[in-house]
Amino acid sequence: MTRIALLRHYPTDWNREHRLQGQIDRPLTQEARETLAGLRLPDPWAEMRIITSGLSRTVDTAHILAPEAVIAEDRRLMEISWGAWEGHRAEDLLADAESGFVPTGDMGWRNRPPDGESMADAWARLQPALAEIAAEGPALLVIHKAVMRVILGFAHKWKVAGGDIQIKRGRIYPLALRPSGMPAKPEEPVRLIAR
Numbered sequence: 001m002t003r004i005a006l007l008r009h010y011p012t013d014w015n016r017e018h019r020l021q022g023q024i025d026r027p028l029t030q031e032a033r034e035t036l037a038g039l040r041l042p043d044p045w046a047e048m049r050i051i052t053s054g055l056s057r058t059v060d061t062a063h064i065l066a067p068e069a070v071i072a073e074d075r076r077l078m079e080i081s082w083g084a085w086e087g088h089r090a091e092d093l094l095a096d097a098e099s100g101f102v103p104t105g106d107m108g109w110r111n112r113p114p115d116g117e118s119m120a121d122a123w124a125r126l127q128p129a130l131a132e133i134a135a136e137g138p139a140l141l142v143i144h145k146a147v148m149r150v151i152l153g154f155a156h157k158w159k160v161a162g163g164d165i166q167i168k169r170g171r172i173y174p175l176a177l178r179p180s181g182m183p184a185k186p187e188e189p190v191r192l193i194a195r
Helices: 030-037 056-065 090-095 119-136 145-155
Strands: 002-008 049-052 071-073 139-143 171-177
Touching: 002 119, 002 145, 030 056, 049 056, 056 071, 056 139, 119 139, 119 145, 119 171, 145 171
Parallel strands: 002 139, 049 071, 049 139
Antiparallel strands: 002 171
16 A cells, blocks of 8 residues: 545635635635745655645645645646536525535535536546556645545545544645555544744
């Protein structure tokens, strides 16, 4: 098995406004950049290759944390597409009975936003990417919350208290990948450390 870790990108203005970003490319806030500038990756993650989704919020998070690292991009690691819900706030969508909105934690495997992706759709593009990553060796993936939920859900065999996976910023979530790309053996999260 190959050891990897997942790290969520730092906030954008839409994160602060509680808007669904999905695959819309929003930049990091200045505050996020300043916070990241004071942090670094803990060993052994500081020495590993880094792969991002290609969206600027993941690329910039990786470059600020590890300015000397070689950083690759794999668009298959991109956030789930929220389709017609992108740019909207969850509370506004919940208030609109015609939106069809379901909170992420309750979305299930096959529910799909209008013109968007289901968790199953996301897994169909994630699994081949993870299999390639497993074949190439250890890596840190700087990615997005919903795709982290899918990956960590498989790693935890979906046995998570309350049915949801809590993903905090500033933490690395280590786990193993089988050659097939199937996640396994999740470890306790590790905090980023001060420079």
